[in-house]
Amino acid sequence: MTVLVTGASGMLGRAVARQLLIDGTPVRTFQRTPSGVPGVEDRLGSVDDGAAVRNAVRGCSGVIHLAAKVSFTGVSADFDRINVEGTRLVLGCARAAGVRDVVHVSSPSVAHSGASLIGVPAGPADPVRARGDYARTKAAAELLALAGSTPDFRVAAVRPHIVWGPGDTQLVQRVIHRARAGRLPLLDGGTALIDTTYVDNAAAAIVACLDRMDQAQGQALVVTNGEPRPIAELISAMCRAGGVAPPRWSVPGPLARSAGAVIEHLWQRAGRTGEPPMTRFLAEQLSTAHWFDQRHTRSVLDWTPAVGLDEGFARLASHYRR
Amino acid sequence: MVALPGVDPSWSTFTDVPSTSGADEPGTVHRWHYLDNGAGRDGEPVRGTLLCVHGNPTFSYLWRDYLAAGRAAGWRVVAVDQLDMGYSARTGVLRRLADRITDLEDFVAAVGLDGPLVTVGHDWGGVISLGYANRNRGSLVGMILTNTAIHQDPARPIPALLRLALARGVHGPGTRTTSSFLDVTLALTRPRLVPEVRRAYKDPYRGTAARHGIANFVSDIPVGPGHPSHAALATVAEGIRSITVPVLMMWGPGDPIFSDPYLEDLARRLPHADIHRFEGAGHLVQEDADTATTAVEWLDARFVGLDAPAAPTDRRAEDAGYTPLGQRIGDLAAGPDGTSTAVAEMSADAAPRTLSWRALEEDIAAVAAGLSERGVGPGSRVSLLVPPGVDLTVLIYACLRIGAVIVVADAGLGARGLSRAVRGAAPDVVIGIERALLAARVFGWPGRRISAAPLSSARRSALKVEASLEDLRRTPVAVRPPAGDADPDADAAILFTSGSTGPAKGVVYTHRQLSAMRDAVERTLHLGPGTALVAGFAPFALLGPALGATSVTPDMDVTAPRTLTARALADAAAAIGADVVFASPAALRNVLATSDDLPASGRADLGRVRLLLSAGAPIPVPLLEAVQDLLPAATLHTPYGMTESLLVADVDLAGIRAAAVATGAGTEGAGNGVCVGRPVHGARVAIAPLDATGAPGPDVSTTPGLTGEILVSAPHVKDRYFRLWKTQQLSAGTKPWHRTGDVGHLDAEGRLWVEGRLPHVISSPAGVITPVGPEQVLEQLDGVRLAAVVGVGPTGTQAVVAVLEVADAGRRPRLADEALTRGARHAARELGTELAAVIAVPRLPVDIRHNAKIDRTRVARWSARFLAGGRAGSL
DSSP: OEEEEESTTSHHHHHHHHHHHHTTOOEEEEESSOOOOTTSEEEEOOTTOHHHHHHHHTTEEEEEEOOOOOOSSSOHHHHIIIIIIHHHHHHHHHHHTTOOEEEEEOOGGGGOOSSOEEEEOOOOOOTTTSSHHHHHHHHHHHHHHHHTOOSSSEEEEEEEOSEEOTTOTTTHHHHHHHHHTTOOOEEGGGOSEEOOEEHHHHHHHHHHHHHTHHHHTTOEEEEOOSOOEEHHHHHHHHHHHTTSOOOOOEEOHHHHHHHHHHHHHHHHHTTOOSOOSOOHHHHHHHHSOEEEOOHHHHHHHTOOOSSOHHHHHHHHHHHHHO | OOOOTTOOGGGEEEEEEEOOOTTSOTTOEEEEEEEEOOTTTTSOOOOEEEEEEOOTTOOGGGGHHHHHHHHHTTEEEEEEOOTTSTTSOOOSSOOOHHHHHHHHHHHHHHHTOOSSEEEEEETHHHHHHHHHHHHOOSSEEEEEEESOOSOOOTTSOOOHHHHHHHSTTTHHIIIIISSHHHHHHHHTOSSOOOHHHHHHHHGGGOSGGGGHHHHHHHHTSOOSTTSTTHHHHHHHHHHGGGOOSOEEEEEOSBOSSSOHHHHHHHHHHSTTOEEEEOTTOBSSHHHHSOHHHHHHHHHHHTTTTSOOOOOOOOOHHHHSOOOOTTHHHHHHHHSTTTTSEEEEEOOSSSOOEEEEHHHHHHHHHHHHHHHHHTTOOTTOEEEEEOOTTHHHHHHHHHHHHTTOEEEEOOGGGHHHHHHHHHHHHOOSEEEEOHHHHHHHHHHTOOSEEEESSOOOHHHHHHTTEEEEHHHHHTOOOSSOOOTTOSOTTSEEEEEEOOOSSSSOOEEEEEHHHHHHHHHHHHHHHTOOTTOEEEEESTTGGGGHHHHTOEEEEOSSOTTOGGGOOHHHHHHHHHHHTOSEEEEOHHHHHHHHHTGGGOOHHHHHHHHTOOEEEOOSSOOOHHHHHHHHHHSTTOEEEOOEEETTEEEEEEOBHHHHHHHHHHHHTTOTTOOSSEEEEEEOTTOEEEEEEBOTTSOBOSOOBOOTTOOEEEEEEOTTSOSEETTBHHHHHHHHSSTTOEEEEEEEEEOTTSOEEEEEEGGGOEEETTEEEOSHHHHHHHTTSTTEEEEEEEEESSTTSOEEEEEEEETTOOSSOEEOOHHHHHHHHHHHHHTTOOEEEEEEESOOOBOTTTSOOBOHHHHHHHHHHHTTSSOOOOO
């Protein structure tokens, strides 16, 4: 009956744990620092620690695997260790412990080679063509996760696209900080249409997947709000929610992409840690359309997003006003 | 076995065929290669065999799509490689046309194709297939021809490309020692062949020895009566005239070799043939268009290889009374009002030119006789490139009197569009003003030429003009052709569409249908003898004399309706005491713009107008209200129709206001679109509901509020499209309805609401969305002059985008500012439409003719680029 959530200290992991609790499901979490979600059983550890993982899955009927190294930069080997080998370990231990269902949380970037994605369904994960270490290792992890799916040990992958919401340190916080510092340009006028996912919707879809394993088993499903918007509008909305002025200047996309590549390189050469101000991957993400066909996902999961973009931004604004 | 892309390896077959051809020694056996889809081999029933014969320099590969399509439809398809061609044997003998027909007979006998047989041919293979059909009629059930020719008109030069290929010093190197002839032929495809397919076409022709057949084929083209194959060709060309099986001709008109004149020649030999010209396709029409699917659809539609059902019993049209279109002209001429004005034509620098009913009747009779004397008669196509006025009126009614078919294309199509239309119509005669005749000369339009105005003899010979309209009038004749003699169900007119949605299409009307059009106008608008109308809007304007109404053409450039001024309109109205005005929406805009120059007398003249008709594009209510101020006594009618049915529904300003009230009152189905009123006299309207992808299904409904393709049925709907068999099938497939390509719905009180064009329907994940309703709402927003609502992304999951023409857009398109975006989203949401993006642009593309219809297809393509990131260019 208990469901294990790995990586529950992040925004999405916490939301998943909360959603499960709301549904009355006992939740155990597994990550290096406390999840901070009241009512769950926290187990602390890393997904590269076999004994800790074995311990964590024992007695669970389902696993939602979110733990991953999420970053645009870093040492390749770290990505492989956490994202690929960590996933292999979690799946192996889960199967050995008699767990029935695993939802592997993936990313649309596993199938993104850099070109525009316009109303497309979930493409096949491709570690060779994926951009950057994060996408490459997430693609490899998804492939090995789905390859292990059988009627007795069912695995499905959910790929939420650009998750944001209150408490988001990855995207919203950075956008607001940079805009406040006047360091946030729009690329190509910010006209590219982008799909995003409000965090509660992503969490609901992931939990729904656990209930719909008969239909979802073996598949990768992209999840979004189904409300594509020009990137400039999204960034402006985030800025306004955070109480800062939206960006007013635009940089041509190709320039930003090459500048991003140079900055990324210099950043690493200089031995700086943390995120560089611009990477080639980020520049691509912000200057090409990527939005998805949600019809298949919604019918498989029997789920629709409960929180629209307008409502999501209103919640974001009230979060920042507090 | 031969493996090629698109060919099932099991189709590839070799067989030994004993030859009875005079070209070979007795007892000779040749190895043939052919493709055979094998239908019927396992004993399953087949409808018959398609025997496909390629031309030069292709081979059976040309027909690969036919093998698959035929199999699915129950046809065995056998495509040969002719001897010396493809993978068949190289015989080392020059095989002439007669030999090749015998070769094909030998092949058919050896393979044992004895069932019902349809010959299918292309290029020189078309001639050989016809030669076979001509001699083997017992098993023949149909013929399909694609870009071929059976006869070389001695008066016309042979195609330049062939002339070049035959030229001394070019023929050998061009066709045999190099692969130039092959390369040039393959390069004629549009778009270019993909490399694998091009390689496949060249595969059997590697090396000089393999190409002897190509060279021999070229040298066997009978370029003149002295050629050894000329007699064989003439036998086939004359023989086929008596073939009565169904025939389909599919043509790529962009063929530098077998161009439209050859199609015209074949159409005259086989007048019952169905014809489809694939506009944009060229010589290898099989590569440029989906001819295989069309062929299979045609075999079904014509019941080839099936038992035909009983003859259709739908003869409603014939049951109705029929009065020839020009009947009233003669009646009025003979009556007490014979000397009153029938037609008048205003001009800037001279007195109006007028004809009484008697003079008009006399002139029509004289011109009809002159045309008749020059061999123009029933079925002749006469392209009229004369601006509206007295001469055009006389020519139209003269042609109709003798059964000639008038071809009317709008100069608004532009030089290229007009040229494409005239060529496609293959007129026997072009009657035009000097500028049109110059175009005829420059573009090489077919047809004899007659000038509207007399020309100097130097000019006449330069333009190859054989007579003028004046010469026609003065032709001495013994007996004049009688009025009302034309067959009511014969073709009377070919009117070309505006071309705002793809290449202009020719729309054919019979005499009966034209008369029904007059009746619909007469009964709907109550026009008739005693009415005086300003004819500022073709083609309604041409109906004046048919209605028995006095008509006047105002002084304007009819190719540019925007040139009609208030003064010119008032002068025309004054000339005949007009009480009715026909004018296009664009003309009305200019009339309003110039109304300040109108003297008081002009205002008084317009004050007498009791009815205005304006059609062709939606007219916003504020514009109508401004027109009402200028024409205070007039009822303002804005009927809905299209070239295929000039009148479908009618509404006046009061009706539009009533419809708005009904919308406010919540009448079921009222709203979401432009109200165009109720069906006109004789017309019925229904809806073919759309599925989730925005495509109309086969069902027909009149349920209020249900959106779908608008269907119309009326005695005045077109007979068919000209030489567009497939398009006609699509438009008339739901009997007895014509599919208009427009989308809309009915309301509970019988009004029709138009929601846009079928290709502009958006299929979002939330359902199908039509553009007009949201556009109307968006155009209410402050600062928005014009709105386009389009979809981007794949069918079924499209994102909805509003593109707004705003006053302060600046030079470059950009995302709309926050306030406008919020306002647009809010407005659209009221109608249940969620906008993904709102774009502000300085100008939306609109059609030239009406200056009002937005080119949403272009807007959608551009928006997709704009919202993909990167450069979109200007809209």
